[in-house]
Amino acid sequence: MPDTARRAEEPAGARYGNRPTMKDVAARAGVGLKTVSRVVNGEPGVTPETERRVQEAIEALGFRRNDSARVLRKGRTSSIGLVLEDLADPFYGPLSRAVEEVARAHGTLLFNGSSAEDPEREQELALALCARRVDGLVVIPAGDDHRYLEPEIKAGVATVFVDRPPGRIEADVVLSDNYGGARSGVAHLIAHGHRRIGFIGDMPRIHTAAERLRGYRAAMEDAGIPVAESWMSLGATDPERVRRAAEEMLSGPHPVTAIFTGNNRVTVTVIRVLAEHPRRVALVGFDDLELADLLKPGVTVVAQDAAALGRTAAERLFRRLDGSPPAPERIELPTRLITRGSGELPPAD
Amino acid sequence: MPDTARRAEEPAGARYGNRPTMKDVAARAGVGLKTVSRVVNGEPGVTPETERRVQEAIEALGFRRNDSARVLRKGRTSSIGLVLEDLADPFYGPLSRAVEEVARAHGTLLFNGSSAEDPEREQELALALCARRVDGLVVIPAGDDHRYLEPEIKAGVATVFVDRPPGRIEADVVLSDNYGGARSGVAHLIAHGHRRIGFIGDMPRIHTAAERLRGYRAAMEDAGIPVAESWMSLGATDPERVRRAAEEMLSGPHPVTAIFTGNNRVTVTVIRVLAEHPRRVALVGFDDLELADLLKPGVTVVAQDAAALGRTAAERLFRRLDGSPPAPERIELPTRLITRGSGELPPAD
Numbered sequence A, B: 001m002p003d004t005a006r007r008a009e010e011p012a013g014a015r016y017g018n019r020p021t022m023k024d025v026a027a028r029a030g031v032g033l034k035t036v037s038r039v040v041n042g043e044p045g046v047t048p049e050t051e052r053r054v055q056e057a058i059e060a061l062g063f064r065r066n067d068s069a070r071v072l073r074k075g076r077t078s079s080i081g082l083v084l085e086d087l088a089d090p091f092y093g094p095l096s097r098a099v100e101e102v103a104r105a106h107g108t109l110l111f112n113g114s115s116a117e118d119p120e121r122e123q124e125l126a127l128a129l130c131a132r133r134v135d136g137l138v139v140i141p142a143g144d145d146h147r148y149l150e151p152e153i154k155a156g157v158a159t160v161f162v163d164r165p166p167g168r169i170e171a172d173v174v175l176s177d178n179y180g181g182a183r184s185g186v187a188h189l190i191a192h193g194h195r196r197i198g199f200i201g202d203m204p205r206i207h208t209a210a211e212r213l214r215g216y217r218a219a220m221e222d223a224g225i226p227v228a229e230s231w232m233s234l235g236a237t238d239p240e241r242v243r244r245a246a247e248e249m250l251s252g253p254h255p256v257t258a259i260f261t262g263n264n265r266v267t268v269t270v271i272r273v274l275a276e277h278p279r280r281v282a283l284v285g286f287d288d289l290e291l292a293d294l295l296k297p298g299v300t301v302v303a304q305d306a307a308a309l310g311r312t313a314a315e316r317l318f319r320r321l322d323g324s325p326p327a328p329e330r331i332e333l334p335t336r337l338i339t340r341g342s343g344e345l346p347p348a349d
Helices: A003-008 A022-029 A033-040 A048-061 A067-074 A092-105 A119-131 A147-154 A178-191 A207-222 A239-249 A264-276 A306-321 B003-008 B022-029 B033-040 B048-061 B067-074 B092-105 B119-131 B147-154 B178-191 B207-222 B239-249 B264-276 B306-321
Strands: A079-084 A109-114 A136-139 A158-162 A172-176 A197-201 A232-234 A258-261 A282-286 A300-303 A330-333 A336-338 B079-084 B109-114 B136-139 B158-162 B172-176 B197-201 B232-234 B258-261 B282-286 B300-303 B330-333 B336-338
Touching (some): A022 A033, A022 A048, A079 A092, A079 A119, A092 A306, A092 B092, A109 A119, A109 B092, A119 A136, A119 B109, A136 A306, A172 A306, A232 A239, B022 B048, B033 B048, B079 B092, B119 B136, B158 B306, B172 B306, B178 B207, B178 B258, B178 B282, B178 B336, B197 B207, B207 B232, B258 B264, B264 B282
Parallel strands (some): A158 A172, A172 A330, A197 A232, A282 A300, B197 B258
Antiparallel strands (some): A109 B109
16 A cells, blocks of 8 residues: 555544644754754745755754634734635636735735625624634625624724725725716616616625616616616625516517516526527616627626725725734725627617 | 715724723623623623613624634634635536625634645745644635645645535545536537537646546547547637637647537637638537527537535535545536537538
């Protein structure tokens, strides 16, 4: 049996017990514990010859410094937590990666977890990360009351919210211009002759969904178009719910001639519904999609810069950690209308 | 100024220093330290009235247990590390989420980071996680020599590789059937009349790229088709390189009539090239894509189950942690051919 296989099969009880310690290194190198500590921590006062002996012992024993012990001594863990809504949502991929890149540049590791849009799970995860003594938190909130984080923020956990603002506490937040982006997307449909425009969005308690609906309403009001209740549908973004909502708006004697979709999950389903629909219906979606330009017609979108959201939030967090914490601020990033065909279709009737 | 804002502006020097301690709780509740410890750790021997007083003091002071200290005492950190290739690649989204779900079911937090296909960065990240005393690692390797992990595995860090096998050590690995999947995808193109079939894949040192090329070669050999060197192109998956490779295969007196793409990044670019190409060219891609069914023609793919890869790897890891570690094993998950149109096009000439 190969050596490694035997090792891997050692009973679980052996865990950690057989890690070589500084004492083992000191014994093998024939030096004192303090000397090993000096070498490991790069402190002066060791001759090159002694350092070589200690390094050889470290190598031979496979000794590794235990950062958890350092953490307790130094107070900083060089780790931060990122609380996402859903690790599998493609919108959060570039955001996570941007946070990771900034963390890496600061020699910091990243904890990652998702709330699955459940406020209790968000709180459980955020507090578990605080109990692990992360230096900071980047949070995409699922809930609307973050007073549970006050003792942590008071104790020094740098906290930045992103994508959605915190509830009932003051803290940094980095947002896209959800209101302005939706308003410009809907105005674009109006400019192409549409008046009966539907809006399908996420659950109304989610900040981004509410803001985008507000942008829709503002654009309609700007154009003097009264909005029918049946044109607006907010709820979960599962395909069944979204499909039903779209089909309802598209049926009856006065169907909508265009739809504005409130996020990437909604857009994907509405594209499918429209592909099967007999009439031509215009579409503008919030969030870009990877193959949106290759569909026929290409999908016109209001794009957010997910990487910029993550980068800005992480930089803000490290600015807070690096010395002079600024007063809590709300930072809003612009969105961009990308025209590709679906949003420029005229009304079918 | 609101209370929270003032707190957030406290100087960085105050970090951790002002966290309430068990001693503070004991003083406020008028009980001994041991009593507070019993309440915090849910141990017996405290009257309901005393427990109430302690809980009130905990609440009033905002006291939270410090898990780092527990970690040092207990040897387990209830955290695992996930070393990905790229946090932003949509393939890793469902994989990460599946690992997170299994970890969550075991009350374990997840560290996440990416190697960006750099073996040194993989090692740096994996060892940083070990220094943080994670209980286990799920690794998508970028490098081909993992002997650097031997001391960690020996010391008890449960380690499972996923998507690609480890190099020069024995350890659990969960893979897709890359060889069989590619072979069936190329055989599908041959069955639709193609003989001049191109293969565009990732860098040859990446296991999955090499295995899929092997599957391509096997399918061609099965059909008795000699393969021209100019039909195979392996390298980085950036759009410029892939575009050049595709355009070369599609030009000259004997262009390929079909292309097999080695992963989702390659497929996305080849779809763009074919959309602009004057002749009809068949395409089968490895990995599914979100809107692949809505393109015209729909994109035929060999789909992997990314969530199953993550789930299987994480379950294996916790089986290893939960007592009787099994002998290292290689687990291979099947792929699935999904026909949508692009792979069923006959040759243009």
